[in-house]
Amino acid sequence: MADSHQTTDASEPTRLKRGFFQTLELDTRLLGMIAAFLLIAIVFNILTGGRFLTPRNVFNLTIQTVSVAIMATGMVFVIVNRHIDLSVGALLGTVSAIMAMTQTNILPNMLGLELGSPLIAPIAIFVGLIAGVVIGSFHGWLIGYLTIPAFIVTLGGLFVWRNVAWHLTKGQTIGPLDGNFVSLGGIDGTLGETGSWILAVIAAAFILYLFFNARRKKVAHGFPVKPMWAEVLIAGIALVAIFGFVWTLNSYQVPVRRLARMFEARGEVMPEGYTEGYGVPFSVLLLIAVATVMTIIAQQTRLGRYIFATGGNPEAAMLSGINTRLLTVKIFAIVGFLCALSAVVASARQNFHSNDIGTLDELRVIAAAVIGGTALSGGIGTIYGAILGALIMQSLQSGMAMVGVDAPYQNIVVGIVLVFAVYIDIIYRKRTGD
Amino acid sequence: MVDRSGIPLCELRDMQKAFGGIRAVDHVSMDLFPGEVVGVLGHNGAGKSVLMKMLSGAYERDGGQILINGEEADINNPREARKYNIETIYQTLALADNLDASSNLFLGRELVTGLGLVNDPKMEAETRKIMARLNPNFRRYSTPVAGLSGGQRQSVAIARAVYFNAKILIMDEPTAALGVEETAMVAELIHELKKQGIGIFLIDHDIHQVKNLCDRASVMKNGRLVGTVEVDKVTEDDILGMIILGKNPGEIAA
Numbered sequence: 001m002a003d004s005h006q007t008t009d010a011s012e013p014t015r016l017k018r019g020f021f022q023t024l025e026l027d028t029r030l031l032g033m034i035a036a037f038l039l040i041a042i043v044f045n046i047l048t049g050g051r052f053l054t055p056r057n058v059f060n061l062t063i064q065t066v067s068v069a070i071m072a073t074g075m076v077f078v079i080v081n082r083h084i085d086l087s088v089g090a091l092l093g094t095v096s097a098i099m100a101m102t103q104t105n106i107l108p109n110m111l112g113l114e115l116g117s118p119l120i121a122p123i124a125i126f127v128g129l130i131a132g133v134v135i136g137s138f139h140g141w142l143i144g145y146l147t148i149p150a151f152i153v154t155l156g157g158l159f160v161w162r163n164v165a166w167h168l169t170k171g172q173t174i175g176p177l178d179g180n181f182v183s184l185g186g187i188d189g190t191l192g193e194t195g196s197w198i199l200a201v202i203a204a205a206f207i208l209y210l211f212f213n214a215r216r217k218k219v220a221h222g223f224p225v226k227p228m229w230a231e232v233l234i235a236g237i238a239l240v241a242i243f244g245f246v247w248t249l250n251s252y253q254v255p256v257r258r259l260a261r262m263f264e265a266r267g268e269v270m271p272e273g274y275t276e277g278y279g280v281p282f283s284v285l286l287l288i289a290v291a292t293v294m295t296i297i298a299q300q301t302r303l304g305r306y307i308f309a310t311g312g313n314p315e316a317a318m319l320s321g322i323n324t325r326l327l328t329v330k331i332f333a334i335v336g337f338l339c340a341l342s343a344v345v346a347s348a349r350q351n352f353h354s355n356d357i358g359t360l361d362e363l364r365v366i367a368a369a370v371i372g373g374t375a376l377s378g379g380i381g382t383i384y385g386a387i388l389g390a391l392i393m394q395s396l397q398s399g400m401a402m403v404g405v406d407a408p409y410q411n412i413v414v415g416i417v418l419v420f421a422v423y424i425d426i427i428y429r430k431r432t433g434d
Numbered sequence: 435m436v437d438r439s440g441i442p443l444c445e446l447r448d449m450q451k452a453f454g455g456i457r458a459v460d461h462v463s464m465d466l467f468p469g470e471v472v473g474v475l476g477h478n479g480a481g482k483s484v485l486m487k488m489l490s491g492a493y494e495r496d497g498g499q500i501l502i503n504g505e506e507a508d509i510n511n512p513r514e515a516r517k518y519n520i521e522t523i524y525q526t527l528a529l530a531d532n533l534d535a536s537s538n539l540f541l542g543r544e545l546v547t548g549l550g551l552v553n554d555p556k557m558e559a560e561t562r563k564i565m566a567r568l569n570p571n572f573r574r575y576s577t578p579v580a581g582l583s584g585g586q587r588q589s590v591a592i593a594r595a596v597y598f599n600a601k602i603l604i605m606d607e608p609t610a611a612l613g614v615e616e617t618a619m620v621a622e623l624i625h626e627l628k629k630q631g632i633g634i635f636l637i638d639h640d641i642h643q644v645k646n647l648c649d650r651a652s653v654m655k656n657g658r659l660v661g662t663v664e665v666d667k668v669t670e671d672d673i674l675g676m677i678i679l680g681k682n683p684g685e686i687a688a
Contacts, residue, residue, distance in 0.1 A: 221555045300551040302544050305533075309541055312532035319492055319528045320542035321513035379532035 026234065029373050029428065033388045040392065044399030052399055055252035059278060061391075061398055062249070063186030066283045067092075067346040068361060069390035072368040073294040074335035076386045079369055080311040081331055082378035083143065083150035087157030088339050089361030091135055093165035095343040099128040100174040100353030103181060121180035128340045135161070136336020137329055144328030158362065166355055175352020185348030189282040193250045196279030200246040203288075204239050211235050250277035283345045287387070290341065295383045297334075307331060311378035367414070368393055371421045375429075393417075436470040436649050441504040443468045443633040444489070444520075444602050449498035451484050458484040460657040461498075466602065466633040471624060473648035473665070474637045475677055480654040482637050483525075486604045489635070490522040491515035502602075513542070521600035525607045525637075527591040531580035535572075536561035538579055539594045564593045568623070585616040592623065603627065603634045609643070621647060641670050655680040 044052040051057060071088045078085045103124040107113040113120060135157075142153045176182075183189025191199060211231060218225045225231075254276050263270040298304040310317040310324050318324055342361075347353045372389030374381030393414060400410045442465040451459040459481045466472050474482045488495040491512040500507045502518050509515045515522075522528075529538050536557040545553045545560070558575055565572045569589035579587055588611065595603055605624075609617040624634060624647055638644050644651055645665055653660040653676040661682040663672070672683040 217555045221559045223555070223558070296551070302546070302552060305537060305541070305544060305552055309530040309533055309537070312530035313528070315526070316528040316530050316538075316541070319490075319512050319522070319524065321491075321511065321516060322542050379530070 027382075029425075030382075030384065030388075032424075032428070033372065033385065033392065037388060037392050037395065040395050040399060044395070044402065048399070048402045051402060055248050055250075055277075057398070057402070058248050059187075059252045059281075061394060062284055063281050063349065064398065065387075065391050065394040066186070066281075066287045067342040067349070068364045068368055068394070069287055069387045070290050070338050070342045070345065071335070071361065071365045072372070072386035072390050073290055073383045074338040075365045075369040076294075076372070076374050076381040076383055077298075077307050077331045078150070078335055079366075079374045079376060080378060080381045081307050081328065082311050082314070083328070083331070084366070084376075085139075085150065085154045085332070085335055086362050086366075087139065087154040087161055088335065088342075088365050089358035089363075090158045090161035090165070091132065091336065091339040092343045092346060092358035092361060093355075094135070094161040094168070095128045095132050095340045096347040096353045096357050097165040097168045097174070098131050099124045099181075099340075099343060100177060100347060101168060102127050103178045104174055116179065118180060120178045121184075124178065124181060125340075125344055128343055129337055132336035132338075132340030132343070133333050134336070136339070137333040139336070140329035140332030143332065144325035154362075162359075165357075169353065169355065171355055173352050173354045175350075177347060177351055177353070181344070182348045182351050184282050184286065184344050185351065186281045186283050186345075187278065188348075188351075190249075190278040191280045191282070191285070193277045193279050196246045196250050196277075199280055199285070200243050203242050207238050207242070208235060246280060249281075250279050252278045254278055283349070286341065286345065290338065291383055291387055298383055303327075303330065308379060311380075313379075364390075364393060367418045371418060373425060375425075436467055438467050438470075440467070442466060442501070443470075443503060445499075445501040445504075446485070446489065447499040447501065449485060449488055449500075450496045451481075451488060451493060452496055457657045459488070459495075462654065462657075462659045464635075464652045464659070464662065466635060468631040468633055469628050470650070471628060471634045471636055471648045472662075473644040473651035474635055474654070475639075475644065475651055475673065476654035476660075477677060481657040482654055483606060485654070486522070486606060486635060486637060489515065489602075490520060490604055492522075516543070516598070519599060519601035520604070521595035521598060521602070522604040523591050523595050523606065523608055525610065527587055529579050529587060529591060532578050534578055535565070535575055535582075535590045535593075538590055539564070539597060541594075543598065560597070561593070564597045565589065568593050568596070569619075584611050585613065588612060588616065588620075592620070596623075596627070600632060603632055604637075605634060606637045607639065608636075609638075609640070617643075641673055644673065645670060651676075653677055 041053060071092070075085060075088065103120050107117075107120050107123060108115050113123075139150075139153050139157055142148050143150045190196075211234075215225055215231060256275075259274065259276060260270045296304075298307070306317060306322045306324075306327055309320070310322065310327060314324060343358070346357055350357070368390035369381065369386045370376065370389070371392055372382065372385030372387070374386060396414060396417060397410050400413060401407075405413075444466040446462065446464045449459050449462045450457070462481070462485055464472065464474070464485075474486065476482050484493060487493040488498075489500060489509070491509050491514055494510050500509055502520075507518050509518065509520075530541065533541070536554070539561050540557045545556050547553045561575065569586065572586060572589065574582060574586070579590055582590070588608070592608070595605075609620050612620065621643075624636070627634060636644075636648060638647075648665050650662055650664050651673055652662040653673065655677070658680075660676045660680050663676070663683065665673070668683050675681055675683065
């Protein structure tokens, strides 16, 4: 590369000779992951005789992915910054225990809040988020200011928080949880068909705005832009994906008996022949919100810029006046916050807190981030990649379960896929020189 | 000729820094006037880089004073040094390889929009302006700097120092990794910056280059200052004698 800059500079004006994918300016890694996901979906759909891509299974797959995906977005920051967090599953367990105790014992019994009060869920979640941020910040402080390696701090954290959860609950399962709280778990809280369509329209409008705005800014500064057909094609694919996803989730019908009970509960009689689809679960809304905010942090804020800069060259970041110690605290505080959110989703999905909740999640979360293209050497990683990584892993596991592969064999396959995915990524980076 | 009758732009007084038992910088004083280039010379391990890193805030000093325009400056970290318009081009360039040129140029000083988000288009436009002056052939604005050639990386590092209106510039072996043509470009830039009244501390091993570019040379050996000479009044051998033997011109014969 040393003396190649003349030729590369000179080749800039010859934009005509670019290939189809170069013109689209899409991240080829993203394309690869989407292709891998589609391949998995199609293969399992064939193997299961069409059961894999039913609305019901897509719905289940989606809500099973949320908890790991939320934490994986935080893991991206940690790994990009050249750290690791082995404690996310254990932290999830402790926060889940705290929230379960808050809503079933502390609030109703000690503070006299009536069971079923609309205040219970928000207060329990707030307490959980505070606990997550405090514990995460403490990890960050140990790593950033006391310079104990993240591997050790979070390995210790894994032992500590897994068993603090056990201590808090005396090893008992706590449930059932508050009704409003449980609506964040998946099937017990969805937008319904109309709400989901409205969401799809809002999402589509937002995507179009992003495309339009990015192009307008480039034109305003006189930077080169993609040809119009490329923009239209990419935006079109995005819109089809959004509406297709919502249509699929809307096609998953709520059982008639359950609908009848819902009408009964409101003191009404269900009209003859009434049907309703589940639509988009609240937990998926939460994931979309997390993904959006985390992407904005990564790409559009100083905090995100500093996380990536420090991952790319810690010394350069320090010499640029970036407080890398405080940065470490902030990153682990974010992870703590996200673990708490995942704790909400995970415990709400099963409607109780159990002793083993989140067990081995740390490995799933790290694997999701790494399959999603996050480099363990630091400086490289994307939020959407981590979410796709989580989805790919969950698809593999559910697909194998549907085909009848026993859990231990599933884990063997997932392990092999993880190693293989990273190898593919290494080859890809060598080729592209990233 | 540089006018050295007024107040120095930058004065380092009695600077000290030790690492464990080793005195890396041992009571060293230097000064720098507007429009002047002072060469900071010495063997590896003589303490030049450590001295300069105390000025740029990368190291906290154990003792001594930094005076900017005659007033004591409180510099304990890179952020504070930047407040005094002290900019540094490090030998390692200190670039984040995974970020593009404009993200590196503005690292730690990002331009933001009204919402507090980083304004990438604006930063890229500014980067294009400064690069048009420093390296007119440069086109690779959306590539991570890891993919740039040595000369291109160097020009990004220089652009970062020049863009923010440095008054005092520290250059740590700016041409060590460069070819002939690029070295000439850096020399030309140094002349231009001199004319603007910027003071430059130049760490360099190339005696010939020091004779060409510097007004004075301060030589260090084993953490101590050997002496400061006006390069026009001494020979290259005199300077080499200071570096190697640690003796000022005239002392050697005696």
